[in-house]
Amino acid sequence: MLWREIKFLVAKEIRLELKQKYVINGILLYLVSTIYVTYLAFENTITGETWNSLFWIILLFVAVNGISKSFVQESPARHLYYYTIVSPQAVVLSKILYNLLLMAILSVLSFGFFLLLMGNQVVNIPLFLLTLVFGSLGLSSVLTMVAAIASRASHNFSLMAILSFPIILPLLAVLMKVSHTAISSLDWSGLSSLLVILLTINVVVVALAYLLFPYLWKD
Amino acid sequence: MLKKDWWKYLSGVLLLYAIVVGFFVDIPDSMIHQTMRNLFYHVGMWFGMFSMLITGFIYSLRYLRKFKEAEDLVAVEAVNVGLMFGFLGIFTGMIWANFTWGSPWVKDPKLNGAAVGLFIYLAYMILRGSIDDVQKRAKVSAVYNIFAFFLWIVFVLILPRISGESIHPGKDSPPVLPMHLEPSMRFVFYPAMIGWILLGFWIMNLRVRLRKVRLKLDS
Numbered sequence: 001m002l003w004r005e006i007k008f009l010v011a012k013e014i015r016l017e018l019k020q021k022y023v024i025n026g027i028l029l030y031l032v033s034t035i036y037v038t039y040l041a042f043e044n045t046i047t048g049e050t051w052n053s054l055f056w057i058i059l060l061f062v063a064v065n066g067i068s069k070s071f072v073q074e075s076p077a078r079h080l081y082y083y084t085i086v087s088p089q090a091v092v093l094s095k096i097l098y099n100l101l102l103m104a105i106l107s108v109l110s111f112g113f114f115l116l117l118m119g120n121q122v123v124n125i126p127l128f129l130l131t132l133v134f135g136s137l138g139l140s141s142v143l144t145m146v147a148a149i150a151s152r153a154s155h156n157f158s159l160m161a162i163l164s165f166p167i168i169l170p171l172l173a174v175l176m177k178v179s180h181t182a183i184s185s186l187d188w189s190g191l192s193s194l195l196v197i198l199l200t201i202n203v204v205v206v207a208l209a210y211l212l213f214p215y216l217w218k219d
Numbered sequence: 220m221l222k223k224d225w226w227k228y229l230s231g232v233l234l235l236y237a238i239v240v241g242f243f244v245d246i247p248d249s250m251i252h253q254t255m256r257n258l259f260y261h262v263g264m265w266f267g268m269f270s271m272l273i274t275g276f277i278y279s280l281r282y283l284r285k286f287k288e289a290e291d292l293v294a295v296e297a298v299n300v301g302l303m304f305g306f307l308g309i310f311t312g313m314i315w316a317n318f319t320w321g322s323p324w325v326k327d328p329k330l331n332g333a334a335v336g337l338f339i340y341l342a343y344m345i346l347r348g349s350i351d352d353v354q355k356r357a358k359v360s361a362v363y364n365i366f367a368f369f370l371w372i373v374f375v376l377i378l379p380r381i382s383g384e385s386i387h388p389g390k391d392s393p394p395v396l397p398m399h400l401e402p403s404m405r406f407v408f409y410p411a412m413i414g415w416i417l418l419g420f421w422i423m424n425l426r427v428r429l430r431k432v433r434l435k436l437d438s
Contacts, residue, residue, distance in 0.1 A: 145366060152359045153349040162345060166338035167367050170374035201373060208369060212362045215283055219355070 002093075005086045009094035010101075016073075023073075024102075027066045031110055034058050039117040048183045051121040055114055056176050059135070060168065062106055067099050067143040068160040071151035083217065092148065092213035096206065099140035107132045121183050127191070128182040131175060134198045138171040141205040148216050174198050227421050233414030237263075237407055245403050254318045259407055261315055263415035264308030265333075270416045271301030271423065272340070276368040279361035289431070291357035294364060295347065296426040298340050300419050305337050328379035329387035335374055339367045 017024055038054050046054075071079075082091060111132065122128045146164040153159055178194050181187070221228070241259040275297035282290040312330070313323040324330065346363055350356040379387075400408060 142370070149346070149359055149363050149366075152355060153346060154351075155349060159346065159349060162338075162342045163363065166335050166342060167370045169335055170370055170378060173374075173378055197373075197377060201370075204369060204373075208366055212283075212366060215358055215362050 002087065002090055005090035006094045006097065009082075009086065009090060010098050013094065013098040014101075023069065027062065027106065028109070030065055031058070031062050031106060032113060034061065035110060035113045035117060042118075046118050046121070048121045049180070051114070051118060052176060052180050052183055054118075055110070056135075056172060056179070059107055059110055060139070060165075060172060062110065063103055063139040063143055064161060064164055066102055066106060067140065067147050068150070068157060070095050070099065070144055070147040072147075088214040088217040089210055091217065092144065092209050093206075095148075096141050096144045096209060099144050100137055103136035103140045104133065107136050122179075123184065124182040124186050124188075127188065128179055130195075131179045131182060134178075134195075134202065135171075135175045137202050138175070138198070138205070139168070141202060141209060142168050142171060145205065145209045145213070148213060152216060171198075171201055174201070226417050230414050230417030230421055233410045234418060237411030237414055241407050241411065244407050245401075247401050254315055255404075257311060257315045258404070259411040261308060261311040262408075263411050264304045264311060266412045267415045267419040268301045268304035268308055268336070271297045271304060271419050272336070272368065272371075274420075274423070275301060275364060279364040279368075282357060282361045283365075286354070286358070288353070288357065288434075289427075291361065292427050292430050293423070294361065296423050296430065298343055298364070299426065300423045302337065302340050302344075303422075304415075304419060305333065305340070309333055309337070327387050329375075332371075332375035332379065336371055339371055343367065 035058060038058065042050060042054070111128075143164055146160060146167070150157075150159045150163055174194055174197055178191060178198065181191060237259050241256055244256075246253070246255050275294045278290045278294035278297060281287075282294060312333070316325060317323045343360060343363060347356055347360045350359060
């Protein structure tokens with residue numbers, strides 16, 4: 001039942017996104033122009049460490065921009081309509097899944113642009129791609145939840161940033177540490193504990209979203 | 220009166236004891252000399268902050284079960300007092316760090332944890348400020364508080380252990396409990412910690428009562 005609702009809602013999100021192409025195009029342009037600005041600003045001074053930091057900071061800003069619209073794009077009346085026909089858990093899980101898809105695409109694209117403009121610094125490509133998968137899941141689940149919280153308050157765009165930056169830090173710190181390993185060595189050893197922590201954060205956040213979202217959904 | 224308020228007297232007595240004896244007790248000779256006495260005060264701030272934030276978390280959970288306004292008041296005041304302890308902890312820590320490490324702020328997982336905690340809970344206050352409806356504010360901020368507390372715990376308790384580069388003491392022990400404490404100092408340290416925690420609950424209690432009086436006057 002829940003799974004059917006989620007599938008239906010994710011399909012709805014995708015259709016909505018394809019219908020209003022300017023939103024996704026806006027995020028893509030934001031991504032490319034931010035990377036280009038940093039490329040010009042950091043000309044010839046890119047080391048592995050700056051590459052890593054820049055990549056994740058840009059991805060964080062792109063994610064905040066892309067996900068903040070999750071609960072404000074549609075009208076309150078339409079939310080009321082969803083409220084009568086689907087469960088709140090299906091709503092939040094479908095948003096997380098959809099944002100995961102979006103973040104996966106955006107993170108791969110920004111990796112591509114980084115390769116194009118700033119050269120390749122990554123030694124261990126499979127590990128880096130794995131980090132991108134975990135990163136997309138983490139960013140999408142934490143930021144979807146924050147977007148839901150911020151959408152209940154006024155001036156929600158600036159609120160989105162101040163609410164999400166501090167609580168995304170634990171995730172971002174682990175991600176940057178793993179991807180730093182991917183940049184500096186081919187070695188996979190010593191990573192298992194970090195990957196377990198990353199997975200745990202993701203599972204806990206999704207579970208919390210599942211449990212807490214119904215309170216945000218009801219007025 | 221004494222039956223109900225014994226813990227307030229206890230807090231006063233313990234803190235008086237900690238302040239007087241804390242300046243006379245024999246301390247071992249070490250590289251940080253007399254500044255070691257700051258242990259009784261700086262660490263107490265951290266204990267106070269932690270106990271207040273846990274209280275806030277518990278009352279947010281309780282609010283979501285029964286939706287009683289009184290529990291939301293406890294949650295917000297617990298966070299307020301926790302923030303006060305957090306700022307005092309950072310200030311006492313900066314004075315201490317200036318003596319021992321030669322600079323008021325160093326890049327260290329423990330210090331980052333404290334700073335991020337302040338950001339998270341200041342954002343909580345801003346979130347509360349941006350919602351006018353009383354019930355909606357209570358509900359949304361309770362959800363944020365629960366969500367943020369989990370991620371902050373991850374940041375504070377787990378990350379310093381995996382990054383393994385902290386110069387701040389108390390890394391391998393349970394949070395901030397100093398492992399190698401001289402017996403003479405223990406007689407001051409533990410009473411002081413209990414005193415600070417009780418003082419936190421006392422201030423919180425007063426502030427909750429003040430809020431209730433204000434609510435009554437308004438209505």
